[in-house]
Amino acid sequence: MAAVSTRRLQKELADIKNHGTPTGITLLKADDFETWYLTLEVLGESLYKGEVFALKFRFEPGYPISSPAVQFVVDDKFRAPLHPHVYSNGHICASILGTEWSPVLSVISVCITLQSMLASCKDKKRPPDNDRYVAHAPENPKKTQFVYHDDEV
């Protein structure tokens, strides 16, 4: 029997193939059941109009009981959105990826949550502790115990 994470991700992938992704979200790369890439755009009027971001998902064998490691891709093509909950290294401070994670959530539902987090942003700026965090941050954002900046995300 395949690992639970594989069977579950197979199902999520089949759902995406059969029903497509919600607008503004596209599957970039899902060659295995360890790392996926998706792109994210905020539709309609928002501070991020015209910007395209990429998200990297990493899954442990314990997925979906354990949350995926999710971060914005920062490379020569993509940048992390300028947002009070997004660090310049792409790490995201969102309770849904930590204490508020539920195993019924999926890759797509995480994308939608992050999309709406960007859509509702009123002030494009970095978290106040950005420099300090980025200087000492672990490579995997799941290793960080975030103190959530507010209850909204």
Added chain:
Amino acid sequence: MSSDYEYSDNELYDEDEDEMMADEDDESASDMELDGFNDVPVKSKLKSYEVEHISLSQPQVEKLMKTDVDHISGIFGVDAEIASLLLRHFNWNKEKLIEKYMDNAAVVTTAAGITVPEKESSGSSSHRSSSSPSQSQTKILERITPPPAPNEPFVCPICCDDAPTATFNLICEHKFCTNCWNAYIESKIRTEAEHWITCMADGCSVVCPDSFIRTALKDDTSTWNRYQELLVRQFVSCNRNLKYCPYPSCTYTVSCPSGASKSALTTIIPIVTCGASASHKFCFGCNIDADHRPCICAVAKMWLQKCQDDSETANWIKSNTKECGKCQSTIEKNGGCNHMTCKKCKYEFCWVCMGPWSEHGTAWYSCNRYDEKASVDARDAQSQSRASLERYLHYYNRWANHEQSAKLSVEQHAKTERKMEEMQITSQLTWIEVQFMKKAVDEVFKCRMTLKWTYAMAYYLEKGNEKELFEDNQRDLERAVEELSELIESPIDPETISVLRQKVTDKAVYVQKRNEIVLEDTANGFQDGRWKWNVPVEGFD
């Protein structure tokens, strides 16, 4: 009960919310004694630097919890399991729970995740405070989690198993397969150390009762035991008279009502020991997991903060090598003794102040005292800041050195011990006869910890007669410790060991006496309000 009165007296100084806990705790404490829980023999007479405390094992704390649960269960007429969840939801504040429950039981049980909110249909996710669950998300979730049609086989929405052998659900009726429940609950307990486990459905706040967790874990008793421990930890953390032993994998709790009030921390240093081991020493008044006597909590905290802030400036001191003051060759410290001899030029000096050792051995020994004169002469800002750094380094140097020396003497002892073992084979010595070294090393270690903290204290003590007397005691202890340190590093051979043993034993007794003097005198000074600080200290005028 007289303690009731005393406690509420202290309570006046404390602004914390959970003042309702006070009476309750005292009640529990008295129950404890009636039940003959007090298994630690009460010391007939405490020294002035000791504080009364009781160690409780996990089953003893569980019994205290059960008393509260039974009480609530009796008043509300609910199962013990429900009563336990209600108490945990209210952080074991019985009075607050009773008040709110009497006011509106339905609201309380819903908020605690014991009953399902009435209007809501199962499956919605409005509990989450997130702004995110937009319509589209709900739709997506439905696609992954199709509402089970009456005749369709159940597919677990988490693992996508379409033929699970069994399923579980809580009263919210969110159904998942037993394997997923098992994995989820195990991960909550094991990796998140969570004692409040809610339903797996997104945003559902219905809580898993203990019997559900027990069933879901199947025969994984070690995770179940860990869960029991987490429940005890929560109870202990809600009760200001209790503290969980901070040593790794220790499950003991210490009760120390006299160390529980903030106002007491200007006069006492509540260092306690748990029942598991005499080495499990920690402070009941602050988060320092070590014996920081004779320094009170506020000063100890201030000092540690300062050391952390200035760590880079002072880092060089910690290094194990220095240059000989005479011939400049590099000297490495590999023992705990501070009396150094340069291998090359035979210059004898003190590792701490780098001054000649000849000035330390006898009556004149002032390596511990900082010469304030230099800073008085400093006029301009630059030399003043240099003087203040020098002053700090004087104390930090000695602080760090005692810590390092304590560690080195333990390492050194490991070597000595091997030698002693060999000697046991080649000579007439018995195992008992070689134990004197171990005792002496332990004494040196303990006293170096005292000395270490005396430097933190001296850094903040205001100049004057009191400080000088304090430093006299510090110097006497330090000198005795250095002498004992040197003795225990002296070469061992079967011919001279009985002489050495006598010397070491006598010196260890003396060192112990000097340590008592430092601790007692400082403790008495706190009681009398004798110590004055050169900076504002929390709790002092």
